Structures are given as C-alpha cells and as structure tokens.
Amino acid sequence: MRRIIPVLLFFTWVLTAHRIELFDGRTLESPTLKIEGNQIVLQDTIISRNDVKSIVFSEGEVKAEKKQLPEDVKKILQEAGEAREKYGDYEGTVLIDDGIYNLLPDGTRSYRYHFAGLILKDTRRNWGTFVRYFDEDAERFKIISARVIKPDGRIIPLDLNKITVTKPRQGMEFFGKGKIVTFTFPSVEVGDIVEYEYAEEIFNPWDRNVFNPNWYFGSDDPVAFSRIKIILPEGKKLYYKLFNAQNVKVDSTQTDSGMIYTFVNHDAIPPVEEIYMPPKEEYLPRLVAGIMKDWDYLFNWYSNFQKNRMIVTPEIKTLADSLTNGATTHEEKTARLYHWVQQNIRYISIKGSASSGVSGHRADVTLKNGYGDCTDKAILFSTLLKAVGIECYPVYLHTNDGPDLVKEIPSFWGNHAIVEVFPENGTPYFLDPVSTYSRYPSFASMDHGMHAICAMKKRIDFIKVPLPEMNLRDYTYEIFITPDGTADVSFTSRYTGDYEAGIRAYWIRLKEREKKMTFARMVSDVSPDAQLLEYNLENLEDISKPLIMHIRYRLPDFLEKAGDLYILKLPEIDRRYTRRELSLSERRYPLVYMTSEEIRHTFKIILPENWKVEYVPEKRLVKYHEYEYSGYYQIKGDTLLFKDDFKRCGRKIPVEHYKKYRRYMNAMLKFVKMPVIISTGGEK
Numbered sequence: 001m002r003r004i005i006p007v008l009l010f011f012t013w014v015l016t017a018h019r020i021e022l023f024d025g026r027t028l029e030s031p032t033l034k035i036e037g038n039q040i041v042l043q044d045t046i047i048s049r050n051d052v053k054s055i056v057f058s059e060g061e062v063k064a065e066k067k068q069l070p071e072d073v074k075k076i077l078q079e080a081g082e083a084r085e086k087y088g089d090y091e092g093t094v095l096i097d098d099g100i101y102n103l104l105p106d107g108t109r110s111y112r113y114h115f116a117g118l119i120l121k122d123t124r125r126n127w128g129t130f131v132r133y134f135d136e137d138a139e140r141f142k143i144i145s146a147r148v149i150k151p152d153g154r155i156i157p158l159d160l161n162k163i164t165v166t167k168p169r170q171g172m173e174f175f176g177k178g179k180i181v182t183f184t185f186p187s188v189e190v191g192d193i194v195e196y197e198y199a200e201e202i203f204n205p206w207d208r209n210v211f212n213p214n215w216y217f218g219s220d221d222p223v224a225f226s227r228i229k230i231i232l233p234e235g236k237k238l239y240y241k242l243f244n245a246q247n248v249k250v251d252s253t254q255t256d257s258g259m260i261y262t263f264v265n266h267d268a269i270p271p272v273e274e275i276y277m278p279p280k281e282e283y284l285p286r287l288v289a290g291i292m293k294d295w296d297y298l299f300n301w302y303s304n305f306q307k308n309r310m311i312v313t314p315e316i317k318t319l320a321d322s323l324t325n326g327a328t329t330h331e332e333k334t335a336r337l338y339h340w341v342q343q344n345i346r347y348i349s350i351k352g353s354a355s356s357g358v359s360g361h362r363a364d365v366t367l368k369n370g371y372g373d374c375t376d377k378a379i380l381f382s383t384l385l386k387a388v389g390i391e392c393y394p395v396y397l398h399t400n401d402g403p404d405l406v407k408e409i410p411s412f413w414g415n416h417a418i419v420e421v422f423p424e425n426g427t428p429y430f431l432d433p434v435s436t437y438s439r440y441p442s443f444a445s446m447d448h449g450m451h452a453i454c455a456m457k458k459r460i461d462f463i464k465v466p467l468p469e470m471n472l473r474d475y476t477y478e479i480f481i482t483p484d485g486t487a488d489v490s491f492t493s494r495y496t497g498d499y500e501a502g503i504r505a506y507w508i509r510l511k512e513r514e515k516k517m518t519f520a521r522m523v524s525d526v527s528p529d530a531q532l533l534e535y536n537l538e539n540l541e542d543i544s545k546p547l548i549m550h551i552r553y554r555l556p557d558f559l560e561k562a563g564d565l566y567i568l569k570l571p572e573i574d575r576r577y578t579r580r581e582l583s584l585s586e587r588r589y590p591l592v593y594m595t596s597e598e599i600r601h602t603f604k605i606i607l608p609e610n611w612k613v614e615y616v617p618e619k620r621l622v623k624y625h626e627y628e629y630s631g632y633y634q635i636k637g638d639t640l641l642f643k644d645d646f647k648r649c650g651r652k653i654p655v656e657h658y659k660k661y662r663r664y665m666n667a668m669l670k671f672v673k674m675p676v677i678i679s680t681g682g683e684k
Contacts, residue, residue, distance in 0.1 A: 022051050048159075069153045076149060079224065080118045080193055086267075087222045092117055092124030094219060095193065097226040103291070105233040107208020108201075112144075116195040117221075119188065124221070128188030130196060133168065135178040138204040146196035148185045158183060158196075207301060211291050212411040217248060218268035218284035226265045228287065233258040240289035241409055248285055263287055276581040277589040278652075281403045292410040295458070302455030306394055309362045310383045316363060320387035330423050333388050334431070335440035339543050341381045341433040346371040360394075360417070374434045375417040381433040382419050392421040395430070395452035397463065400594065400651070405451040407460055418447055420454050420461065430463050437501040437508070439543050442470060445498040445595035449651045468598035468647040471497035477571070479558075479605045483680075485566065487558035488533075491551045498595060504547050507537055523553040526571050530555050559678065565614065568676040570642060573601055577646070577669045582662045591653040591661070603642040610681035613640055617674040622664050625657050626650050629668050633676070640676065 020028040020042070030042035033055065040047050069077075076095060083093040096116035103109045117127045128148070134141040146158035163183045185194060205211075217226040230238060238261050242248055251262045271283040292298065312320075323340050324333040348371040360366070360375035363383035372380065378394035385392045396414035398405065405413050418432040430452070432443035448465045478490040495503055510518065516535070523530040534552040539545035559566040576599055581591060607613070616633035623629075631644030646668065653661050 094223040101213040102231040128185040140201040144197040149193040215287040217265035223268040230261040349373040378417040393456040397452040399446040437504040485559040487555040566678040605640040615677035
C-alpha cells in the first residue's frame, strides 16, 4: 500500500522513499529523503520544495522529529500576533523599521536598513516585491538577507539568483543614469511576514560635507517599531528637529571615534485620510537632521554651480535682445522671455550628477539642446534675463504636495527649481518657466505657499499665495428669452492664473473635430436638448494674451412652467460651487487647496415684452477670514441682472474655521440655486 505525504517545512524527515513527483513532470527515486526548511535532500541531489508536487512513500514506519524554531523567528511571530490584535483593521503593519546611517571621516557614508512587515490584507501583498533605485557611479548596493515567514513558522528564504539589476524604463520626460534592484517573493499571502535587509555604501556622494539623515517613524500603515541610528565621526555634531514626536526616545553616546545618536519610536499610527488634507508627512513623527550649523556652506555650494552656468554667451545675448526688441519696461521684457522659454524649451528631466541634477547644465547647452529639466530651464531663463539687465536667480523649493522647508536645519532640499526676480524698484516675485502655458505674471500653483532657497542672494524667501484675482474665473452670460420660453445663450469665459494655463493646455492639444465634439458635449451637459450654434477660443495659441472662450447655444424650454408663472434657474452656476471637499461635517486636519481662487458671474437676462419678474432672492453678502462672497439681482425694465463674486484667500482653511466655511459655502450654493419667479403679463 502506498501513501502520499504532504511536504511540511519546519519538520526534518528521515524516510525510506519510493518516488518524488515534480511539477515539471519528472519523477525521481531515492532510497533516502530528508526535508529541511525549503530544501529536500535526496541521496544524490538537493531540490527545492517549491518544485515538488508530491512524495509517495513505501509502506513502512514514518518518523518525524520537530525542529525548534530559531529565536528570531519566535520573536517576530510573537510581535506579529500582538500587531494582529492591535492593528487587524489595517492593510498591514510594519514590525521592524530600522536604519543605520554611518558618516565616515572622509565624508563617504553607508546606510543599512532592516524591514519586516506583516501582511494583513491582500492590498499589502505588494510588500512581496522589492524595488530600489541606486546610482552605480556613486554607491554599491547589496541585499544582505530576504525571507518570508509563514504564520506556522515556516521560512522561505529568497533565492538570491532571483535578484535582478536592470536599467529603469525611460519615459518621455524622465531619464536617469542609475539602475534598479528588484526581487519578488513567490506566493506571498495574507498573514505572511516579509523581511529583508540591505546595505548601501555611498563612496561618491554629491558633496562629502553635505549629510542630512532624515527619517520618518511612521508610514501609511502602523509602525510597531522604528529606530534610526546616526553614527558621526569625531568633530561632527548632529543638529536636528523632531516633529509629532512626543513618544520618540533620544539617546546620544560618546565613543572613542565620535558620537552615536539613536532615535526610537513605537506604535506610530497613520493619520486618518481626509479629502484635501495637508501632506501626510506633516502629521507623521519625523526627524529632520544635518551636520551644519548655518546655511553658508550650502548657499556657496549652490551658487558656485549657478554662477558657472549662468554665462551670457553671444548667442544668448543676441536671442535675449531680439526677443525684447521694442519692449521698454521690466514687465514687458520679463514676460517675453518667460513665454519664450516656456514654449521653446521642452521639459525633460535628466538626472545623474550634482552638476546636471542639482544645478543643471550651462545655459548655452540647454539653449542648444532645446530641452532641459526644471533646473536647466531656471538657469537658462535667469541667464536670458541677466542678458537684458534684469536681476534674477534660480531658487530651490519643494512643491506644495510635500512638507515645507525646515529653515532651522540647513540641508540639501527640494524637488523643483524656479526663478526669483528682483526688480529695481519693487518686491521680488517668482516665475516658473517649467510651465508651458502660464501667462505672465502667473506661475504654477504647485509652487504657492512654500519656502524657496535663493543661494545667490544668501536668503530663504516665502512664495506668497497670489491674491484671488490672480486666479480668476470670470463667466458672463447674455440670455435672450423668447415668448415660448426658449433661450438663446451667449456665454463668455475669461481666466487668469494656473486655471487659465490648464484650460489652454487642454484645448490646444485637441484637433478641430475634437474641439467641436467637446463644445457640443459641454452644452448638452447644460441640457440634453441644448443646440450648439457657435464657438470660438480667442488667443488660444498666444499665451501672452488672455484666453477667452465664446459659446452660443439654444435652450428649448429654458423656463419651467408653474401654473401661470415661469420659474427661472441660473444655468451651470451651481456646479462651480458644489464642492466634494465639503462632504465632511467636521475635520481633523486643515482643508488645503493648491492656491487661492476667485469666481465671478454676470448674467444678463432679457425678457420678452410685458414679462415681469415677480420674485428674486435677497442680496447675500458674507465675509469671514479666508472667505468672501457677494451676490445680488437687479431688475431694469425688461432686463434681469445677476452678479456674484466668490473669493477664497490663501491655501488653507484651518480646522477651527472649517465648520463656518462649510456652512457659508453651502448657503451660497443654496442661494444661487434659488429660483426666480416670472410672470408673462397676460394669458399665454
């Protein structure tokens, strides 16, 4: 009689075997067999347990000796059990988040990281795939260990032959010189623990004097244990600042060779997500650290790169003069050069070294190439302005989808570069030549409300959020109503700021046939019976002039009959004031927008002869902190006029102001949706 015995992974079996069946269809025979971990040891070979379909043993006694689990596996299984009880509703839990930064006396440095994560839901099975970018010209990278620990204690080590090192796929706008290390654990399941450890040796840092070992003690999942150890050589001191870190334990130890700083945190819970909340990083416990007492070294480091790249060559001088020919004011010259760089230098990110990544290529190189990344475009634009006598410099910042600069800790900082302009008589201001369609003096809203490092002037400036009128949407309707209730609508919209840039970018990419279809869809959204009559986009190709949209359409049954009266509702306006970010009755975190905004409406409604307006809603006027709104109706003969103006200053609505802001916004929406009552002045 034969029996099929399933393969168990943390038992050692010494058996008399008859046949081993493999998944590839082969059959092996061996008089002896031993199962240890993920390996099956036969008399003359060793095979992986993952390759075995079944083992068929001859009749006889089967003896098994249970192996004792290693102590580290016992410990992590215990921690996983505790985490499962605490955090069972989350997708996963980080059990170990442990790093060591080691700065060596010669300025080279190393980094070692140990991760273990408990998978609680299918969405965290992605932890079974490891991806890491590294620059082989600057660092050496090594996977020290990697394994999956099953809930029953079985250990599946990573086959190191499965680790791949490849060049990243290059997109249309992003190119890099580094490589990517990748591996994937097979058959990772809910309940498994993924664990790995790797080491980096940075033998060629961008600058040996710049060292910023920053750290987050939390993530999108609960982090049970997080520790960062920072080892500095003799003569170096760590300057640091902790955020949201009431429970972080700090220890510093003097050694014969320097100092060791250790920061430990337990049980960091991720913030509860809210729509339009600040970047999560602002609410996670984190460490911002560096070894510099002030900004002088970094200012000089940045500015030396920039000075060497902002050289006004004859070609650049000739181009700048030709583009500004006839312009007499600072604004005219700046606007022409701004629009030219936006339109003629394509954005392509090319990274890989301090010169090309931190401070860009020389201005003449970017001009010759016709493309460059944000730093390249900022360098070229600054150099063109310099050529016509306008003072300006590239500045570094982090876009407002992430945390702002910590000015107290000098550091290499930012993911973006723009330009700060210093007029002879006036306040410095900012422009972002990476934008393709921003009309001077507007610039991308992702830059608003952040600090920028101006190295050449040795200063850090705040990029103010523009006034609402700099982000204006102005909508005008002229509506002629016929005696049968049909409306001929002439609609005009004008824009400023980032919204205008976005609208222009959308329309400019469409073919004429697609534009017509889009306009037809727009009027059908007003009413399925609406008929498109005319449309036009004024100044679409010329970004130096305002973009103006014109649409004329006909709306049958524009008015709603109610006995002897008609009900008129203003078209489209309620959509612009319906805000999904106001769905929460209260908030834990501020409500954060990209920038300020203003929306204005003007409705001029011409009624048929002898028709009369019987009722209009009363005027509404509200002003509260970041919010301002006015709206009113006027009746002049056969013309009904409606005007309103909504303004929101700044980017953030604080938690303490949110409830009132929400109430006022909802009241405004209710106001514009209120009907107007009209009589015809006689039997119809």
